[in-house]
Amino acid sequence: MELYAEQTQQEFEGWEEFYSKLVDEKLDCFQSKGKLFDVIYAQQFDREFLDYLCNLADMIRVLAKTKMGQKKLRNLLPHKRAMLYFVQPSTRTFLSFQNACYILGLSVSENRGTITSSEVKGESPEDTIRTFASYVNLIISRHPQAGFAEKMAWVLNQTERPVPVINGGSGPDQHPTQALLDIYTLEKEFHDVGGLDGKKIAMVGDLKRGRTVRSLSYLMKNYKDVELFFVSPDIFKMKDDIKSFLVKHGIPFHETDDFESIMPKVDAIYMTRIQNEYSEDPSSEAETYPEFHFKTKHLSMIHPHCAILHPLPRRYEIEVAVDKDPRAAYWRQERCGMWIRAALIAHIFGVEGEIFKELE
Amino acid sequence: MELYAEQTQQEFEGWEEFYSKLVDEKLDCFQSKGKLFDVIYAQQFDREFLDYLCNLADMIRVLAKTKMGQKKLRNLLPHKRAMLYFVQPSTRTFLSFQNACYILGLSVSENRGTITSSEVKGESPEDTIRTFASYVNLIISRHPQAGFAEKMAWVLNQTERPVPVINGGSGPDQHPTQALLDIYTLEKEFHDVGGLDGKKIAMVGDLKRGRTVRSLSYLMKNYKDVELFFVSPDIFKMKDDIKSFLVKHGIPFHETDDFESIMPKVDAIYMTRIQNEYSEDPSSEAETYPEFHFKTKHLSMIHPHCAILHPLPRRYEIEVAVDKDPRAAYWRQERCGMWIRAALIAHIFGVEGEIFKELE
């Protein structure tokens, strides 16, 4: 057993060393042949890529408007098989990935249990992942453990048969495809007012723990003259790491707990819910912070073009009656998630040429 | 929180008002462009529709007899995606819907758990349904709560993106596609003796709680000169609502607890099991009522053309040895369920023209 422990230690150190590197230092490791292979961090996306992927998603939607176009989409990747390994509960991320796969014709295997039979038999997570890679061409994972998707990619990239890994959320921190869909939604909502550059965006709610607002803040460095408004109760303020990042990149931001004062100023309001599920004692968070809810009466206070976003699920942060206002963008945002994920998969497998060709 | 409660109340009242309407008053709400959109109630089917759908199911079966025909069927709806949201356990209904989808080429997402991650996060059922509608083109649901499918349809029909909802069983009352498959089976079994019109049908077992026999009784108003025989222990007699309905529509019926006396008289025997699973204390229902079982010895007592049906699963109501008799129709009945559901989906998506064209 000593030898085994020693070896494990050695493997562990290799991974530990890699994992402890700064994100920017290791982005190349998730590339293959000069383009995206694994999708682990939102930091992998620069402006050029974001613009390109939004455009590709638009093209896919154009094709999807006709039965013939949809059949062509389904004929892009019928020879590929994906594994959705979702150890953590998820409705939206799971369904949008699964249906993005279907749109492009991929077959899908799913494992949504928290425990696989192999774990019962004592298999290591690394071996379980290699097993998935034996049968499929793409692994999409969601896992409660920070760094899980990255570790999967790292393990597979050292084998004879690496397959791409897409991080569908790992732990409290990274959820890069959520950031993609938020950008895509904002660009679409701002289509008639010149796109994301130069816009004022409010982020509201639990900014401390909400990974969507954190990722979105990071990605703002790719856009010109964006101004952010952080609206939250004092105990849920945006953490210093993000604020330092914004200062470093010259992105102006403001902090307040007065939501209504901000409403008339912004081009988009990104609502979030209090993340009780990450709390050790959810029942202790009975407070709903009604001053940080968006209500019907607020509709008259915001710009005619102001987009209201929410990563969903919502609880009481947005009144249901707001849904009928054309500025309520959150249901469209869900669908944007499916389309941008389809674009991402199409890109990873290099079939975008066929999509653009169809539309010539 | 007060505002939220008020708003919820308001939404709730809109639904409550709709739900409390008589079924016949709201059937139009489940139509779109003059044809079936949502399938919620057996009352949506009139004779013309039933004949038409049985015919369409037959045509699908003809096509399915050859590999080329099957490929043509799969090419009808490869661009559509269905969600099977089965909160209540189900083997037959689930598998027949799923395989009906496959036959027509649809991709299928499934959620068979009792709790979605969104519920954990505090999402309302209405929002969960809207989320499903964001990703798929058809929702098929089964739920223990009466009115659930109807509510889903009602919610979606008020959004920008309604998708059709098919009720795969909601609570103890409605299960309209079971009624369709029963009609289709009877029509097929009576193919050589002039169809359903003019037939004598016995319904046997738990008539009080069995929703299949209740729905089937309702649908009899679409057929001429049908006569019903309700055979049950006294405590499981057909309820008064159905009997009033039959009287109103001039459909003769008889009630008895003497099964053998009825056997020689009827053209079909629809067996059901005692519905222990709806009982609060299943163990209290140890009684199996053997006088209401169909046994091998009874085969000599029924008409040469008499069809024996059962919605399945069975326990002891029909002896296994009866299965080998050609009049045992219940296994064919299962397959009829798959074909009629395929026909229903083909109709909802308006591809019947392509099916009929293939067969010209």
Next chain:
Amino acid sequence: MELYAEQTQQEFEGWEEFYSKLVDEKLDCFQSKGKLFDVIYAQQFDREFLDYLCNLADMIRVLAKTKMGQKKLRNLLPHKRAMLYFVQPSTRTFLSFQNACYILGLSVSENRGTITSSEVKGESPEDTIRTFASYVNLIISRHPQAGFAEKMAWVLNQTERPVPVINGGSGPDQHPTQALLDIYTLEKEFHDVGGLDGKKIAMVGDLKRGRTVRSLSYLMKNYKDVELFFVSPDIFKMKDDIKSFLVKHGIPFHETDDFESIMPKVDAIYMTRIQNEYSEDPSSEAETYPEFHFKTKHLSMIHPHCAILHPLPRRYEIEVAVDKDPRAAYWRQERCGMWIRAALIAHIFGVEGEIFKELE
């Protein structure tokens, strides 16, 4: 109830009589039109069939190397639907069968729960199986109960609508497709050294309870001049039934607990893990038997062409660092499982002609 009990008894006796027959006496029952229909026992495979199926798997892999070839494969069985009925946890067998189906274009329904809704409602396993057969064209099952797959096949073969049954593992004894993949892997690994005939194979670990090494030993009768080395702790020695079988077929074997002494002598080492999960008290088996592990240092002690196999999942039987040696065949073995299962399904549905034709 007496009649029911009597009848059950009668059915039961029919099955009991069949089940108690010697395997060789009933192999014909799993044939249809002179070829394999149900796949229940490894004894169904003779040398000619094994060679043929390995060749077919190779042809499928050749086709799968191009997108056009993959599309042709998917076009072989898009009109067929499979049911994966996996009552027992399984990662590898499940995923390899599911993806084998996808490769050939089949649609897949899955039931991975331990209890179906029908069982809750009191349905017999026989009726549940007939229900599956109503909707699909192929049933692949894994079940903890010995004889389960055989019983399914036996039940269906007496109905109007038999569909093929593939045994994906039933109880502690039979797992015929694992035997197929082991043979296929050995043949491929020995491709440059003349194939399986004449080879020396060590089987290591829990030989008493490991069904893979037991099945593989049986299949050795199909190969010429094979010599076996059983390497295990005394309490996990190969059972007498296998040893008698080998004596009867003139296959030489040796037993030892000195693993290192065997290493230089053999052409393949088949590692297995201690099957704690079959133990009544897994915690009682804390012993890991390190003398029966394969470690990096052993790589210098084995033949340059020696193949290391393992059915996986592994725990500590093989050091992870061994994976990088080209002789570590176990990850390739996993994929062989998918390809040979695809070949098996193609054979059952008789589409091998189309595969060979593509490659002319």
